[in-house]
Amino acid sequence: MLRIDGLHKTYGGDKAALDSVSFSVGAGEIFGFIGPNGAGKSTTMRILMGVLEPTSGSITWNGRPIDRGVRRTFGYMPEERGLYQKMKVREQIRWFGRLYGLVAAESRRETDALIDRLNLGAFSEKEVQALSLGNQQRVQLAVALVHRPRLLVLDEPFSGLDPGGVDDLAALLRERRDDGVSIIFSSHQLELVERMIDALGIIDQGRMIATGTVDELQERNGRRLRVALRDAKPGWTGRVPGRVFDARGGEYLIDAAGSTPRDVLVALMREGDVEQFGWDRPQLVEIFREMVA
Amino acid sequence: MNGVLMVGWRELALQLRSKGFLIGALASVVIVVAAVAIPTIVGRDSTYRIGLVGRSSQVLAAPIQSLADGSGVQVHLSSPADESAARAALSDGDLDAVVIDDARLLADGPADRMLAGLIQGAHQAVHLGGRLAELGLSDGQIESTLRVAPLSEVSVANGDGYEGTRQAMVMMIMLVLLFLFMTAPLGVAAGVVEEKSSRIVESLFIALRPWQLLTGKLFAFGLLGLIQLTVVVAAGLGTALSVGLADDLPPGMPGIIGITYVAYVFGFLLYGAMAAALGSLVARQEETNSALGPVTAAVVLSYLAAFVVSSQPGLAITDVLTILPPVSTFALPVQIASGQAAAWQVVAGLALLVLAIIAVIVLGARIFERSVLRTGGRIKILEAIKG
Structure with a gap:
């Protein structure tokens, strides 16, 4: 298990880039890391991978501090993709495999499997610079995966991929997750995050403002009722308890803090035919907008 | 690794x-x-073309060749028809030197010193041999008389000559x-x-x-x-x-x-x-x-x-x-x-x-x-x- 505890980072006395960031990722768990640009996602990942030094805080893997030997069992896809442009695809993936500690035969086998799995066969003997950005990204992913890491740290792995690439990557990550690999990835594609993750963290201005499963966050932010009325009397929104928002499509959200659902239902029945009544489960994108606004 | x-x-x-x-x-x-x-190959272009005019000049052919071989120099000997043909060949650059009747050495300007040395040496050897024969020496005596050990060369410059x-x-x-x-x-x-x-x-x-x-x-x-x-x-x-x-x-x-x-x-x-x-x-x-x-x-x-x-x-x-x-x-x-x-x-x-x-x-x-x-x-x- 990865545990990040009270991570703090400042640059020369300015405002903290990270302020007490804490979260954990279990074995076989996909952790989505979301937040606006500049919130601190990449900084956290770069500290985790030893690219930056934290000002304070601790990171442990299975209860032990992380040194270079441990870090070599991690896979990393940096925010800015970095590959040797004049090296051939297969040669490059193999080379990184050897660098990350595989023996030649293992590296060859893993490389061949990844080239196949990521549909890179047609380009495997070409120099990286001859590939489209999307295909370069697949190579970058292969480099991060080649040594079968136990923890995957992927900074915006889906950006720049076409829909087919997104599906390939998502499927591959689920496979690795099922093999017990812990995965952290950041993304702005919140619907995708919601579909893929087991837990997530929302970071804003260097502070972790929420962590948990999607269900937990929905529960925490979802104390609103979603209703639909037919033949409603004019001005009904002013006569039911709580604040009423138009959710479009004939549906309304009611924030009924201070009233019971029963009070709201009774009031609604006086105003028209109640076609829909129940707790609203907000989409991740709505939770995110609300929390980060 | x-x-x-x-x-x-x-x-x-x-x-x-x-x-x-x-x-x-x-x-x-x-x-x-x-x-x-390139400098070596260019510098080694030392094939001298020598014309021998008149029957009396022909006796020089063998000693010139012998001296040239001894000096590591290439020579090419020819016999122009007469002096005017030889002069034309010199002017055209087809010959480097011409001997007329074993009496005169012609060149286009001052003769190359190496070439002149070769021809003069051959000329002197032939005539010296002739005179020794007139004095009654046998061929063997003439040969041993003419065989003189060369001076050993010593450099007095600082350094080793390289x-x-x-x-x-x-x-x-x-x-x-x-x-x-x-x-x-x-x-x-x-x-x-x-x-x-x-x-x-x-x-x-x-x-x-x-x-x-x-x-x-x-x-x-x-x-x-x-x-x-x-x-x-x-x-x-x-x-x-x-x-x-x-x-x-x-x-x-x-x-x-x-x-x-x-x-x-x-x-x-x-x-x-x-x-x-x-x-x-x-x-x-x-x-x-x-x-x-x-x-x-x-x-x-x-x-x-x-x-x-x-x-x-x-x-x-x-x-x-x-x-x-x-x-x-x-x-x-x-x-x-x-x-x-x-x-x-x-x-x-x-x-x-x-x-x-x-x-x-x-x-x-x-x-x-x-x-x-x-x-x-x-x-x-x-x-x-x-x-």
């Missing part, structure tokens, strides 16, 4: 199969072969070192900038320490330079031997070649470590050349200073410059190759160079470690040292 070797192997494999390296190696071979072979060759070799060593010191550190810096600007370092440092990356790069580009140097040395020596210059090479050639290798290795470590550190300060490929300004200046100024050293031997400043890094990277091999270096200079020069290399590598590694992972614009060198 060890991280240093992984880095070095990758660079070597990529560079060795790049067109740039192959073209560079090929060009240096062509230049060296041309520099060694000054010209040594001078040419010094020029070549300086040019080769200049080329290697300009290109090999540039390769190191370009590699560092590529890895920094593209953030490949972030993927590398999962498994590598900065010093391993730095050492691997120096190892790879240092070895590439050694390969280039070996190609040049082999091409130069091979050409010299194949055009018959073996006897012209001064004694102590292995030492001269050896010190050139030593100078290259030491110089490369010095300039290469500087280049790696300076390369780690910049953020973009296009800034590489300007960042390498101090290395280029050090190489060029040392090269020019070594020129002064080699042309002004015996001055106090020359003694100092010979052992002073970074000038010594050029001056030391130059002084050794030209036979001017004292033993104490070799020892002191190498010791100072080692100290300078250690200082530059320690400082360079510090700058490299602190700069290579930093993003943003170009980093000031003092900022990198302070951390």
Whole structure:
């Protein structure tokens, strides 16, 4: 298990880039890391991978501090993709495999499997610079995966991929997750995050403002009722308890803090035919907008 | 595999199969072969064309040929119909000299001294033989009378007589070192900038320490330079031997070649470590050349200073410059190759160079470690040292 505890980072006395960031990722768990640009996602990942030094805080893997030997069992896809442009695809993936500690035969086998799995066969003997950005990204992913890491740290792995690439990557990550690999990835594609993750963290201005499963966050932010009325009397929104928002499509959200659902239902029945009544489960994108606004 | 070797192997494999390296190696071979072979081949164009006019001149043919063979000179003898035909051939450049009736030597302007010596020698030998026969000497007596031991040749000049060759070799060593010191550190810096600007370092440092990356790069580009140097040395020596210059090479050639290798290795470590550190300060490929300004200046100024050293031997400043890094990277091999270096200079020069290399590598590694992972614009060198 990865545990990040009270991570703090400042640059020369300015405002903290990270302020007490804490979260954990279990074995076989996909952790989505979301937040606006500049919130601190990449900084956290770069500290985790030893690219930056934290000002304070601790990171442990299975209860032990992380040194270079441990870090070599991690896979990393940096925010800015970095590959040797004049090296051939297969040669490059193999080379990184050897660098990350595989023996030649293992590296060859893993490389061949990844080239196949990521549909890179047609380009495997070409120099990286001859590939489209999307295909370069697949190579970058292969480099991060080649040594079968136990923890995957992927900074915006889906950006720049076409829909087919997104599906390939998502499927591959689920496979690795099922093999017990812990995965952290950041993304702005919140619907995708919601579909893929087991837990997530929302970071804003260097502070972790929420962590948990999607269900937990929905529960925490979802104390609103979603209703639909037919033949409603004019001005009904002013006569039911709580604040009423138009959710479009004939549906309304009611924030009924201070009233019971029963009070709201009774009031609604006086105003028209109640076609829909129940707790609203907000989409991740709505939770995110609300929390980060 | 060890991280240093992984880095070095990758660079070597990529560079060795790049067109740039192959073209560079090929060009240096062509230049060296041309520099060694052309002057020799041009200078050896010593086939003299001699015309012998009149029956009495024909007796000169055999002694001229014999003297020419003895001197290692080629002659081509012909018999123009008459003097006017011979004069025309001289004017047209078809003949170099003509003997008319064993009495007159004609040439287009003053006769070549070597050629004139040959013909005059043959003429004197023939007539001296004739007179001795008239005095009643037998053929055997005439032959033994005419056989006079040549003067032994002794040079009273300072040095061993190889000054010209040594001078040419010094020029070549300086040019080769200049080329290697300009290109090999540039390769190191370009590699560092590529890895920094593209953030490949972030993927590398999962498994590598900065010093391993730095050492691997120096190892790879240092070895590439050694390969280039070996190609040049082999091409130069091979050409010299194949055009018959073996006897012209001064004694102590292995030492001269050896010190050139030593100078290259030491110089490369010095300039290469500087280049790696300076390369780690910049953020973009296009800034590489300007960042390498101090290395280029050090190489060029040392090269020019070594020129002064080699042309002004015996001055106090020359003694100092010979052992002073970074000038010594050029001056030391130059002084050794030209036979001017004292033993104490070799020892002191190498010791100072080692100290300078250690200082530059320690400082360079510090700058490299602190700069290579930093993003943003170009980093000031003092900022990198302070951390």
